[in-house]
Amino acid sequence: MGMLEGRVAIITGSGRGIGRAAALLMAREGAAVVINDLDEEPAQEVVRQIRDAGGKAVACAGSVTDPAIPEKLVRTAIENFGALHILVNNAGYTWDGVIHKMTDEQWQAMLDVHVTAAFRLIRAAAPYMRDAAREEMAAGKRVMRKIVNVMSVAGTMGNAGQANYAAAKAALGGLTKAVAREWGRFNVNCNAVAFGFIETRLTDEKEKGQTLMGGRVAIGIPKAQREAFLQTIPLGRAGTPEEAAYGILFLVSPWSDYVTGHILHVDGGLDM
Ligand SMILES: NC(=O)c1ccc[n+]([C@@H]2O[C@H](COP(=O)([O-])OP(=O)(O)OC[C@H]3O[C@@H](n4cnc5c(N)ncnc54)[C@H](O)[C@@H]3O)[C@@H](O)[C@H]2O)c1
Numbered sequence: 001m002g003m004l005e006g007r008v009a010i011i012t013g014s015g016r017g018i019g020r021a022a023a024l025l026m027a028r029e030g031a032a033v034v035i036n037d038l039d040e041e042p043a044q045e046v047v048r049q050i051r052d053a054g055g056k057a058v059a060c061a062g063s064v065t066d067p068a069i070p071e072k073l074v075r076t077a078i079e080n081f082g083a084l085h086i087l088v089n090n091a092g093y094t095w096d097g098v099i100h101k102m103t104d105e106q107w108q109a110m111l112d113v114h115v116t117a118a119f120r121l122i123r124a125a126a127p128y129m130r131d132a133a134r135e136e137m138a139a140g141k142r143v144m145r146k147i148v149n150v151m152s153v154a155g156t157m158g159n160a161g162q163a164n165y166a167a168a169k170a171a172l173g174g175l176t177k178a179v180a181r182e183w184g185r186f187n188v189n190c191n192a193v194a195f196g197f198i199e200t201r202l203t204d205e206k207e208k209g210q211t212l213m214g215g216r217v218a219i220g221i222p223k224a225q226r227e228a229f230l231q232t233i234p235l236g237r238a239g240t241p242e243e244a245a246y247g248i249l250f251l252v253s254p255w256s257d258y259v260t261g262h263i264l265h266v267d268g269g270l271d272m
Pocket of ligand 1: 012013014015016017018019036037038039042062063064065090091092093094113150151152153194195196197198199200201202203
């Protein structure tokens with residue numbers, strides 16, 4: 001029996017990269033997973049993969065910045081699987097620029113996707129995380145629930161060219177600790193995981209020209225900068241999406257039942 005048997009999870013941005021790896025691992029451990037992504041096709045593909053392996057998953061595509069999405073995600077979990085135990089706020093991207101050239105739109109977009117979306121989803125989950133716990137406690141039961149917010153070392157160390165992203169990810173740390181303090185007595189663990197350099201589309205070579213938001217946002221890191229960055233990692237290499245997802249898996253597992261308000265660095269030693 002998997003360690004997440006009978007648990008129901010929502011993972012945002014799980015059509016690709018770290019979120020996808022986390023979804024596959026969690027499903028393998030028995031969790032039923034709601035797969036969300038901005039892009040429908042990769043979300044459906046992850047659902048297919050999970051089902052083909054005998055797991056349970058359903059897709060709910062849409063941008064986490066859409067105010068209607070949090071309720072929709074929670075409803076999808078409840079209607080399909082009857083409960084909600086795990087929430088992973090992972091969806092995100094970067095929209096880099098130096099401060100003196102950064103637009104208000106660039107700044108706000110990062111706060112919207114990394115912080116406001118996470119706040120709204122946690123709020124939408126309250127009836128099934130906080131209120132459900134009240135009833136369970138009245139019946140003498142303790143059911144642990146888990147929220148994991150995906151941060152970055154940009155939010156703990158800062159990063160030139162990412163004032164918007166760094167500020168948003170740092171704010172997510174504050175949100176994490178506030179939720180941990182407020183919902184701890186309802187048996188909700190709220191933690192964050194701060195990644196360093198993980199090999200995904202987000203950190204691919206910028207020269208490949210990959211974009212988001214209809215071509216307006218260029219993603220990736222310039223080749224020379226990538227190589228210089230790798231030199232600064234004590235473990236001497238970038239992490240894989242699976243290595244990143246194991247950090248999330250720990251924080252949604254019973255092995256972390258007495259861990260809350262923590263920022264777990266999965267960064268090869270970058271920020272120590
Ligand atoms: N890759 C890294 O080195 C690294 C480092 C630190 C933090 N992170 C964080 O990890 C998380 C996952 O990133 P990744 O590296 O797997 O990138 P990725 O691009 O491979 O995957 C991110 C997924 O999120 C989706 N997404 C983006 N905006 C969305 C939105 N508004 N609504 C719903 N889905 C959306 C994308 O479509 C994509 O499928 C992000 O929050 C990112 O900031 C990544």
